[in-house]
Amino acid sequence: MVPPSTKTNVYKNWERKRYNLTSSQRDRYRQISHESYQAKQLAEQGKLAAIHAINIPNLDPTVLMPQLTASSYATLSLFSGGGGLDLGFEQAGFQHSGSYELIPICGQTLQANRPQWQVCSGPEQGDVTRVDWQPYRGQIDVVQGGPPCQPFSVAGDQAGADDERNLWGEFVRAVNTIEPKAFVAENVPGLMSTKFKSFVQMYILAPLPNYHIMKFELNAVEFGVPQIRRRVFFVGFRSKQVAQTFHIPQPTHVWSEPSKKQQLTLNFATLASVKQPTMGVRGALGLPDIGNDAIAPTLRSGFTGKRNTTSILNSAASQKNWASLQIWPNGVQKDRQAAAAFPAKNGHFRLSVQDCAILQGFPESWQFQGAVYQVLGQIGNSVCPPVAYQVAKAVRAALESQKN
Ligand SMILES: C[S@@+](CC[C@H](N)C(=O)[O-])C[C@H]1O[C@@H](n2cnc3c(N)ncnc32)[C@H](O)[C@@H]1O
Structure with missing residues (x-):
């Protein structure tokens, strides 16, 4: 059995290796983080107009x-x-x-x-x-x-x-x-x-x-x-x-895109007789109808991606899916008030940790402890x-x- 202290060191070394960035990557991340920090400061001072109302989710897991x-x-x-x-x-x-x-x-x-x-x-x-x-x-x-x-x-x-x-x-x-x-x-x-x-x-x-x-x-x-x-x-x-x-x-449950529901009435009706429909992300989070809804791509698991990140992006490809839902998957906020007050640059909906928890099937009553990145780690790692x-x-x- 490996002694715990050695295990911890092995883990740290592995993390260090994994997050080895080139200096230009590091500069880029610093710049993004600086811009985001400035925007957040403005939001906290009430200098950014809130562009989305505080959402009331429809899905209670x-x-x-x-x-x-x-x-x-x-x-x-x-x-x-x-x-x-x-x-x-x-x-x-x-x-x-x-x-x-x-x-x-x-x-x-x-x-x-x-x-x-x-x-x-x-x-x-x-x-x-x-x-x-x-x-x-x-x-x-x-x-x-x-x-x-x-x-x-x-x-x-x-x-x-x-x-x-x-x-x-x-x-x-x-x-x-x-x-x-x-x-x-x-x-x-x-x-x-x-x-x-x-x-x-x-x-x-x-x-x-x-x-x-x-x-x-x-x-x-x-x-x-x-x-x-x-x-x-x-x-x-x-x-x-x-x-x-x-x-x-x-x-x-079964998911069927709203647009396809009409065409698949027969199939859907047959399926719905034994299975409930799964809500789309926008429906589940109680966001306004944009004529389009979908299932969320897999939320990032706790130990992948940048260290201490507040993003739920699992892959570069999933960025496209979030964009089509008009949801910003980065810079998740500690609560819905903070998310509403900190609009994403492109006007997309900004998520809170409570929203991410719902997308993972945790009831609102389950309160995660820790900073945003730690909460996202717990959510993303969970069954x-x-x-x-x-x-x-x-x-x-x-x-x-x-x-x-
Ligand atoms: C995949 S996650 C488990 C998620 C959990 N089953 C759930 O549904 O929320 C694996 C967990 O194992 C924990 N872990 C890793 N090494 C451990 C160890 N030596 N002793 C106890 N827990 C450990 C990690 O911290 C992590 O939280």
Whole structure:
């Protein structure tokens, strides 16, 4: 096991390497940041006319995950981040037994929202590599977590097992020590690529021989979240019978462009009879009708892009999608008042962290702690809670089917 101090240094070195900029790039970023700072100063002094009203969102993500009755099933959360998976499991009626997370601000978010939860965060309490899981043995029904995805993300180097941040071994160690009835692990779709086929076999499937494991991909847009966000899930059950009763969550929602709704009346009507329509971004955020709406491109994950950035841009290509929605994806503000008072140069709508949270499926009541870039990091790293909810609900149904 790598000592924590060394791990931290490795992480810092990796970050330094990753954000190595040429001097002209650095000058350009400085200039943009200077211009943006000046515009923000003017906005704060009330010298810029507010060009958009404060929006009132139409989408309340709690409707996508109505609270289920409490069950007696206990969950333990590893790599908890800002709580996407934890919230989904809670809504599905699981009893929260503890969260383990390295970054202190994530722990603060969890504790601020759920003071009654046991939250272990920071390098001393929250680092899963240092936890002895024995006391949890036999006490937990479901272990859940999303080991860091950077080693497998197409946005990174895809070094897999050679990346120090590959912590699948720690997830496996927790499951094998605790021996829960089931586990749920989440990651980026990159992990399903042929490149990682032997990694999955060697580091996930083979070391968990006592579990019957299913892997599948879900897209958040198919569960009512106005964002294209594909994620891979590994669900394992100790009992073969229980595993056989598990059903992969099926889409509950469907997105159809408003312009196409007319042409596809028949199809849409057929689909709508079993699936609800997913709202577009503008509809979800309560923005004025511009005759065009769409699903958001994937929001940037917390550890890609420029350090401490307040942008949600995941790729240069997605800039075009945001522009067609007349939404400015950079310089996200701490609240809607600040966003309305700081118009984007091109007149497009400026986002607040609350808007980004809704686009990720977090209810407005879930309050993230930290500076804007830290909140965006927690949002972008999370499993959309309505998706987590569907997986948790399916796991619960399987466990309940064999109860008697
Ligand atoms: C993909 S995110 C998890 C997101 C979370 N499941 C959610 O739905 O919001 C991975 C998390 O693992 C955390 N992490 C990385 N190394 C860790 C370690 N050694 N111990 C505990 N947490 C760690 C990161 O800080 C990050 O928040």
